[in-house]
Amino acid sequence: MTYKINDGIAFGILGPSGHGKTTLLRLIAGLEIPTDGYVYFDDELMSGPGRIIVEPERRNVAMVFQNWALYPNMTVYDNIAFPLKMAKMSRHEIDRRVREIAEELELTRVLNHYPKELSGGQMQRTALARALVKNPRILLLDEPFSNLDAALRDSARALVRRIQRERKLTTIIVSHDPADIFSITDVAGVIINGKFVQIGSPADIYNTPATTIIATLSGDINLLSAKVVENTALIANLRIPLGKGLINDNEVIIGLRPDEMKLLMEPQDIRGFIDIGKVRVKVSSYTLGVFRIVVSPISDENINIIVVSDEFIEPGREAHLLIKPDKIKIFNKEEKLIYPELKNLITAL
């Protein structure tokens, strides 16, 4: 297939590890020779089948490696200055540019330090500074946040996003973490087995994933097998009403994201939600500011459904499970989304 990434866009690539995300990035950078197919920058041919036409050092591409690939024998200053030295810039100009970018990325204090003396965040910013200092045509980011502490990731993402937007820098970011993609990119593609299986805005991919694999990759999701009887999807004692005659399959997979459900102790009408039945709480845990509750339908202990809640619920208690009907994802047995009829699927409300 041919895909064009427009100028100034932040493009995200999501996919399981080992399915070719990094290889695609390396093909764009010129570090990998395509066995087949072409890479163009604007209208300029970069690589063709079996050969590199423009060597990586002449592509003016910058890449931030997963492990940052800082030169251990050089100080932060020399690391950032390296691409400029290679471009044979004057010493004065190099110094001006290095200090400017160091100022922007808060590296001024550590310019004389060696990489091994830096914190994870500083290393990452040094790698970013080294990539940006030469004003590249394209910025490639390969899992740039996976080696950072969780607490640092958000600020790092915000930084990359700000820089990308300010400079209108064409950016391609590869990650297995949907948070990276959602926080930075305008358009995202999902790669499975070396092929793009869905391309769209991050919100599209999150809301209407084409397959169950994409649904899992783009965020937490409960995938539950259901039987369809008389326009109702049955998961043990849970009943999800469906539009008349819209689903012809007898068996479907229902996708429910934990943040699109609610648990209530007493039945109660809440706008935008429908009650689908009673469940029993199995486990309550707390991560990243929310409670994650694992529940099972009353009649089947073996089905686990994860629900996000804003309060602790004691295990063993029974509760009503409410879902947002417009957010429900229905896949057929082949795990493909039943779409575009989706929006008309739900009768209730």
Add this chain to the structure above:
Amino acid sequence: MNSKYVVRVIKYAILQLVVAIFIILWLTPLYAMLVGGFKSNMEAASAPILLLPKQFSTEAYYFDWFGFGTLIGLEFPMIRQLLITIPVALASVVFGSMGAYFFYIQMERRPWVSNIGFSIISLATFLPAQTLTVPLIALTSSIGIYQTYWGLAFAYFIFYLPTSALLMSIFLPVVPNYLIESARLDGARDWSIFWHVIFPLVLPGFLSTLIFVFLMVWQDFFTPLIIATKPSLYMLPVAARQYVGGYAILYNRSFAAGVITSLVPLIIFAFLGRYFIRGLAALGGGAKGI
């Protein structure tokens, strides 16, 4: 608990003992050589070899260093040896490193280039130098450098360049490939990558190889024996050979010649030995040793 401790102490003691025995075994010839050189000829020939000299004499060293009659003194061969060995070893290892880098980066793109290259390098390293005697003499003669310092340097260079390349190609993988790729994306060509990124990181390995190759060249007896046979071109090992005796063996002078010849390697080992070890250690610990 207590018996365990005793067992450990005994084990440790045995180990120490074994090490001590080895050290003594290795140092005995060196010791004999040192004390032998300070004996008179009569004493060196008659008294037990490990005894200290009764009459301390520097006569043998004086004789060896300045020469006597037709025997060439070791003074000029020593200077010659230093003047030729140092640049030749340096050049071999620098060019060898570059060659190793070339094959290293070809490994991914054109594996056959690096496979064939390595085979040739190994062949050149392990081929006995003696088999090349005739071709080497013919080659140096035909380009007019037989019996010259240039010829000698040339011969050393072609013998030790493959050795250097082979050794450096063991050290190079210490530099992770992503650093080379990163440098390439930063716009660096191979020359810059080699000098700015590779070289500083393999410096310990470079020093190890340099020390090793220097010692190999220093103690090479065969190459100068066939390339520089004129007494005015004698290299140290060839010149020292005179004192082993043509007509009669003068033990004290042989010992003294041995000491003079091994002086530089001994100094190098005493002062640079740790760099040699460090380079080898860098191999084991990956990039961490650097």
